[in-house]
Amino acid sequence: MAEKQTEEKKSALPSKSNFSEWYNELLLIGEIMDVRYPVKGLYVWFPFGFDVRKRTYAIIRELLDKDHQEALFPLLIPETEFMKEAEHIKGFENEVYWVTHGGKNELDVKLAMRPTSETAIYPMYKVWVRSHADLPIKIYQIVNTFRYETKHTRPLIRLREITSFKEAHTVHATWGEAAEQVKEATRIYQEFYRRLAIPTIVSKRPDWDKFPGADYTMAVDTLMPDSKTLQIGTAHHLGSNFAKTFDIKYEDLNGEQVYAHQTCYGISERSIAALISIHGDGKGLVFPPEVAPVQVVVIPIIFGNSEDIIKACSDVAEVLKKDGIRVALDTSDERPGAKYYRWEMKGVPVRVEIGPRDLKNNVVTIVRRDNGNKETAPLANIVEEVRKRFEAVHESLLEKASISLKERIINCDTLEEVKERITTGIARIAWCGERECGLAMEEAVGAGILGVPEGDMGKGAGKCPVCGRETESMAIMAKTY
RNA sequence: GGGGUUGUAGGGUAGCCUGGUCCAUCCUACAGCGUUCGGGACGCUGUGACCUGAGUUCAAAUCUCAGCAACCCCA
DSSP, X not given: OHXXXXXXXXXXXXXXXXXXXXXXXXXXXXXXXXXXXXXXXXXXXXXXXXXXXXXXXXXXXXXXXXXXXXXXXXXXXXXXXXXXXXXXXXXXXXXXXXXXXXXXXXXXXXXEEOSSXXXXXXXXXXXXXXXXXXOOEEEEEEEEEEOOOOSOOBTTTXXXXXXXXXXXXXXXXXXXXXXXXXXXXXXXXXXXXXXXXXXXXXXXXXXXXSOTTOSEEEEEEEEOTTSEEXXXXXXXEEETHHHHHHTOEEEOTXXXXXXXXXXXXXXXXXXXXXXXXXXXXXXXXXXXXXXXXXXXXXXXXXXXXXXXXXXXXXXXXXXXXXXXXXXXXXXOSSOHHHHHHHHHHTTOSEEEEEOHHHHHHTEEEEEEXXXXXXXEEEGGGHHHXXXXXXXXXHHHHHHHHHHHHHHXXXXXXSHHHHHHHTTTSEEEEXXXXXXXXXXXXXXXXXXXXXXXXSGGGGEEEEEOTTTOXXXXXXXXXXXXX
């Protein structure tokens, strides 16, 4: 009993089953974000967390740069532009921060701090788009945006300053081409999340939940440990709604002036919230090797004379570094156990230990962060052995998360069942697709319809629980962030 | 949107009702020295705080008001 108490006392993190507390503590102890900045909804990236962000966003950039261009538009948007698109205004006006003064002078035209950048970018697209030969345009930027959230704010999830908003804005000749681009966007996002070992569900948002000003919205969701879903990516088909209000026209092959068709799609630091929450455990962070700031930590196990051991460790560290692996060599004056806990908290995927026993046998001890497996491997093959484990860690993280997601998607026949099931995961139920039925379902259950998922998950025979009509489409419902 | 609770060192707490007796305390914090080191070592010596502003008072961590921030509950 006394032993157990000591153990509890020593564990720095609350249990993950108490997700909210676990998450907040982990952000701080794991040095991802400092939540103590004295403005509601604004948080500070620690250098370590920012490193994770950098590596995560390098993946998005890599994927987008294949056929997008990165640009940068201003933070401030004149009220006159911001107020052009009626639906868009309705969607955002309660959340906009306004700049009203320059020094002591009141501005003639107030400036909105972008809550999203359509109205900053599209006046320029009006100027840039001239002919069909200019199309398509595929531009993205990674910026901060501001939303005056009135609900409970949460680091990385619901922020007043979104610090890491990746938004792409494309222009196309036809509605169909734009629709293709929306599909492409969701493909890119799924690939991005596969690289982060995060399983996702893509679905079409119900009409009442689409982006203000869009024809339709496709969304990428994942399931968090507390059984709420987190929207971690969206792609919007804007039709020519914005083209009309911003007068974005091109001359087609027949010499006619035609309105362009547009899409926009975004990802934010919610991707990192998902990364941390889905893989992390009671010992702290767990990162897929690709985004881990430190990929390998080398720990010398010292007895008495330490020189040989230290030398062997720093040799190993050098060899790994030469191969492009991010290595930390921990020679600090602490006992090995304390070091293990520290680096486990930081999510380092692979740990290499060298002690007298290893040295004698020309081997190293290799430990995986994700499952704790401890093995010995020949010193001569160290790079290969480490690389092999990187792959294994990534695969098993993705597999584990995918299974956990699948297990928590439950088929339901009645709304009572849905209501019960959404406390532990996602409920799948027939829906005729009608607005009135959908809203009634949400009302009855007290949770949202995410939409009709792509692929088999969205198909199946059943009766709409509200109107009773036969339908072949299945919706998913869940508590959401 | 409505209601409630709270703010004391890097973290956790006591003190607040009844103003002074406070040099408060603990730690997984920090610094130095020494002994240690195959899963959170130990000893010694140190460091460090009353959210911000105004008010009441001889005197404020403590009382009053305002602000800022955090948490919880309800819609």
